[in-house]
Amino acid sequence: MREDWTETNKSSLLVGGKPFDAAAASDDEILVAMKLLPGGLSERTGLFTDGRYNPVPPASEHEFAAYDRYNDYSETGSSESLQEAIRYYIQAAEAYVAQGLEKPAANMYSLAAQGYMELSDNPVIEGRPASEHAVSYFDQAIFFHDKQGHEDFSYRDRDKRYNAVAETVLFYRLASGQGLVPDDTANECAERFYERLGPESEALSQSSQRMQGEFDPEALRVEQKEIGFSCGQKLGTDNVGQCVALLVKSSSPAGGGLEHSVVAVAHIDFETDPSSIRTIFDSLPPGKKQVRLLGARFEQDPVSQKNLCNVVRALNPYEADVISADIHQGNDGPSSFVVLPADFIIREAVAAAGNKTPYASCAYSLITEDALYPLRVAFDTRTGSVDRSPLFLDAYMVGVINEHYAGRDAVELYKAFRDFGFYDIGLSSFYMRELLDEYKAAWDAVDVYARVRLPEELYNRLGEFPVYLGDNAEHHNQALVDRAADLYQAMPVGGEFDFCLLEQEAVGLGFEDMSAHKLEV
Numbered sequence: 001m002r003e004d005w006t007e008t009n010k011s012s013l014l015v016g017g018k019p020f021d022a023a024a025a026s027d028d029e030i031l032v033a034m035k036l037l038p039g040g041l042s043e044r045t046g047l048f049t050d051g052r053y054n055p056v057p058p059a060s061e062h063e064f065a066a067y068d069r070y071n072d073y074s075e076t077g078s079s080e081s082l083q084e085a086i087r088y089y090i091q092a093a094e095a096y097v098a099q100g101l102e103k104p105a106a107n108m109y110s111l112a113a114q115g116y117m118e119l120s121d122n123p124v125i126e127g128r129p130a131s132e133h134a135v136s137y138f139d140q141a142i143f144f145h146d147k148q149g150h151e152d153f154s155y156r157d158r159d160k161r162y163n164a165v166a167e168t169v170l171f172y173r174l175a176s177g178q179g180l181v182p183d184d185t186a187n188e189c190a191e192r193f194y195e196r197l198g199p200e201s202e203a204l205s206q207s208s209q210r211m212q213g214e215f216d217p218e219a220l221r222v223e224q225k226e227i228g229f230s231c232g233q234k235l236g237t238d239n240v241g242q243c244v245a246l247l248v249k250s251s252s253p254a255g256g257g258l259e260h261s262v263v264a265v266a267h268i269d270f271e272t273d274p275s276s277i278r279t280i281f282d283s284l285p286p287g288k289k290q291v292r293l294l295g296a297r298f299e300q301d302p303v304s305q306k307n308l309c310n311v312v313r314a315l316n317p318y319e320a321d322v323i324s325a326d327i328h329q330g331n332d333g334p335s336s337f338v339v340l341p342a343d344f345i346i347r348e349a350v351a352a353a354g355n356k357t358p359y360a361s362c363a364y365s366l367i368t369e370d371a372l373y374p375l376r377v378a379f380d381t382r383t384g385s386v387d388r389s390p391l392f393l394d395a396y397m398v399g400v401i402n403e404h405y406a407g408r409d410a411v412e413l414y415k416a417f418r419d420f421g422f423y424d425i426g427l428s429s430f431y432m433r434e435l436l437d438e439y440k441a442a443w444d445a446v447d448v449y450a451r452v453r454l455p456e457e458l459y460n461r462l463g464e465f466p467v468y469l470g471d472n473a474e475h476h477n478q479a480l481v482d483r484a485a486d487l488y489q490a491m492p493v494g495g496e497f498d499f500c501l502l503e504q505e506a507v508g509l510g511f512e513d514m515s516a517h518k519l520e521v
Contacts, residue, residue, distance in 0.1 A: 013312075014288075014321035022316040027309045031328075034308060040292045040324030041334055043347035045213040049150040053104045059095030062088045063108060070115070079119065086115040093140070106144035110157050113137035117164055122171050124180060131167035135193075138164060155207040162200045162426030166414035168193045173411075197410040201430035208427055209350045212238050212336035219338040219351035220386060223361035226378040227266045227280060233381055235265050236338030236351035239362075240295040242303045243269045244311045245337065246277065247292040248320065249344045250284040262382065263341040266375050269365055270303050274314040276374030281318050283380075289320040290344060294337060299328035353386070360391055360438045360469050363431035366422070367393075367400045390468035390476050393439070395499040401439060402463055405432060438469045446477050453481050458488050464499055 011021040015033050022030060055063055066088030073081040093108035116125075116134035123130055138161035145154035172190035176183050209215070219234035224243065228235045237245055246266040251259045264280045281289070296308035308327060315322070326334060339346040361378070379388050393401070404416055413432055417425045446467055450459055465484070468476040484502050491497065 011316050012319045013316050016323065017321060020322075022313045027305060030309045030312050031305060034293065034312065034322075034325040034327055037322065037325040039326045040294070040346050041326055041337065041348055042345050043349075044334065045348045049152050051107070051153070053101070053107075055104065056096075056099060056101060059092050059099055059101065059104065059108075062092035062095055063104070066092060066108075066111070070111075082115055082118060083125075086112050089115060090137070093137075102144045102148055103150075106141045106148070106150070106153065109137045109141035109144070110153075110160075113141060113157070113164065114160065117160065117167070122167055127181065129168055129171040131164045131171060132189075132193075134164040135161060135168060151207060152211045155204065155211050158200065158204055158207060159424055159426050162197070162204060162429075163414070163418075165193050165196050165200060166411050166418075166425070169197070169411045170415065194409075194411060197414070197429075201410070201426045201433075204424075204426045205430045209238065209336075209352075213334075213348040213350050215352040216338045216349040217352050219349065220353045220379060220381075221351040222265045222267050222378055224267045224269045224365045225272050225373060225375060226361060227264055227375045228378050229262060229264050229283070229380040229382060230341050231260065231262045231382050232341060233353070233386065234338045234340050234351070235263065236336065236346075236349065237265060237267045238336030238350050240267065240335045240337075241297055242301060242307060243267055243295050244307045245294040246280075246311060247294070247339055247344075247346065248280050248284070249290040249341070250287065252285050252287070261341045261344070263339055263344065265339065268307065268311055268375070270307055271365055271372060273372040273374050274310040277311070277314050277318075279375055279377065281320075287319065289318065291315065291320045291322045292324045292326075292339075292344070292346065293322060294326040294334065294346070296327045297329055297331070297333040297335065299330070304328070360431075360435040363428070363435035364391065366417075366428060366432055366435075367397045367405075387471055390470045390473040392466065392468050394466045394503050395464050398464065398466060401436070405436060406439070435469070439467070442467050442469050442473050442477060445474055446481060449478055450481050453485050455485075455488060458484065458497060461497070466499065466503055 011019070011023060013020050013022055016037055020033060025033070066085045069081045069085035069088060072078060073085060089108045089112035093105045093112065096102070096105035096108060113134040113136075116130040116137070119130045125133060138157050141157050142154050142161065145151070145157065169190055172181070172186045172193070175181050176186040176190070180186075181189075216234060216236070219236045220228055220230060222228040222235060222237040224239070226237075246264075246268060248264045248266075249261060250263075251261045253259065262284060264284065266277060266280060268274060268277075293308070293311070296304040298304045312322070334348045336348060336350045337346045338349045338351050376392070377389055379386055405413065408416065410429060410433070413429050414425055417428055417432075422428055446465065447462060450462055450465070454462075466480065467473075468480070480502065484497075487502060488497055
C-alpha cells in the first residue's frame with residue numbers, strides 16, 4: 001500500500017535563515033547548501049586515531065614490497081602475488097615489533113589477516129584454512145591496538161575477525177568426512193571456534209558504543225527508523241553513518257518570560273520513508289521550528305547523498321529553518337550525539353539512559369530490506385513517561401524472521417547475513433540474536449494465550465501472526481489476539497482471514513500501525 005504523507009509542494013523551508021525551495025533544487029544544489037551551513041556540535045568526545053606513521057627501515061622495506069605485490073594482485077588477480085604480499089606483511093610486522101614500533105606493526109598484521117580473507121575459497125595453507133590464519137593475525141593486530149589504546153582500530157579489526165572466525169567454523173563443519181583434515185581435528189576446531197562467536201559479537205557491540213563517544217546515562221536513546229520526543233530530558237542516537245539524524249526544536253511561551261521547548265530526534269536510514277517526518281511536525285505546536293542535521297558522513301557515497309537530499313526535500317513544506325549541518329565528514333565525523341531540549345546544543349556522546357539498550361530495535365532494519373517503512377515513535381516524555389513503545393512486527397516481518405533467522409545458530413546467522421550482502425556482520429548478529437530472544441519470548445506468550453482464545457483454524461496460522469516486542473508487549477499482544485478472534489467470528493462462511501486487516505485494526509486499538517504506510521520498492 002502506497003501513501004505519500006507529503007501534502008503540498010509549496011516551500012516554507014529556510015536554510016540558514018534564507019528561503020530555499022528544496023523541491024525545485026537539484027541534488028547538487030541541496031548538497032552545496034548543506035555544506036555551507038555551520039556545524040552544530042559543541043563538543044567532541046569520540047575516539048579517533050590518526051592512522052599515519054613514518055615507515056622506518058628495515059621493516060619498511062618489507063612493507064613496500066608487500067604493497068608492490070598486493071598492487072600486482074589487484075591488477076592481475078594473481079593468487080601467488082597475494083600470498084607473497086601476505087608474507088611480506090608478516091615480515092614487516094615482525095620487524096616493526098623488533099624495532100619497538102607497535103602502531104605500524106598492528107597495521108601490517110591487520111593487512112596480512114585481510115589478505116588471507118581475500119584468498120578465494122578459503123584454501124588450506126600449511127594444514128589450516130586461510131581464515132584460521134587470518135584469525136591468528138587479527139589477534140596480533142588487536143593485541144597491539146588495545147595496548148596503544150586505539151579502540152577505533154581495534155573495533156575495525158574485531159569486526160573483520162568475527163567474519164574470519166565464522167568462516168573457520170564453516171570450513172571445519174564442512175571438512176568433516178572430506179579428508180581435508182582429520183575428522184577429530186575438524187570437530188574439535190569447529191566447536192572451539194564456534195565458542196568464540198558469541199563473545200566476539202557482544203564485544204563488538206560494547207566497543208561500537210564506546211568508540212563513538214563518552215556514555216551519557218541521562219540521555220534517552222533513539223534507534224534507526226525511530227523518533228523520540230523530549231521536553232526536558234536529553235536524548236540522542238548513534239551509529240549514524242550513511243543515515244541522517246534529524247533534530248527539530250519547537251518553542252512556545254511558558255509564562256514569566258520563559259520558553260517551553262520540545263525537541264524531536266529522528267534516525268532516518270535508506271529504508272525509512274522520509275515523508276513520515278510529518279509525524280514530527282503534526283505533533284508539535286504551530287510556528288517556525290529550528291532544525292539541525294547530522295550524518296550522511298561519506299561524501300562520495302550515493303546512499304549518503306540520497307538520504308540527505310531526501311530528508312531535505314521532505315522538510316520543504318514545513319515552516320522550519322535548517323541552522324546547522326554536520327555532514328560529509330567521513331570517518332572523522334561524528335556518529336553519535338545527545339541534545340538538551342532547553343538549549344538545543346548538541347555534543348558527541350552515546351545516549352545510554354535505561355537499564356538496557358533496545359537491541360531488538362537495532363535489528364529492526366535487518367528485516368525491512370525490501371520496503372520503506374515510516375518512522376515509529378519510540379518514546380515521548382510529554383506523556384509523563386520515558387518508557388519505550390513496544391516494537392511492532394507485522395505479518396511480513398514475522399515471515400522474514402521465521403524463514404531466514406529463527407532457530408539458526410550464530411554461524412548460520414553469519415552465513416545468512418553474508419549471503420544477503422550485509423556488512424558489520426558481527427554487530428548485526430548480536431542485535432539479531434537479541435531480537436530473536438525477545439521475539440521467542442513474545443511469541444511463546446502469544447502461543448499460550450492464542451491456544452485458548454483462537455479457533456483451531458486460526459491458531460494453526462499463528463506463524464503468520466503479527467507481534468509486539470519489548471516493554472508492555474504482553475497486553476498489546478493479548479489485545480491483538482482478542483481482536484483477531486472477533487474478526488474471525490465476524491467472517492462470512494468460507495472467508496479467508498486477512499492478517500493485513502488485523503494490522504490495520506491495531507490503529508483502532510490505539511497501537512502503532514507499521515504496515516498501513518509501507519511503501520513498496
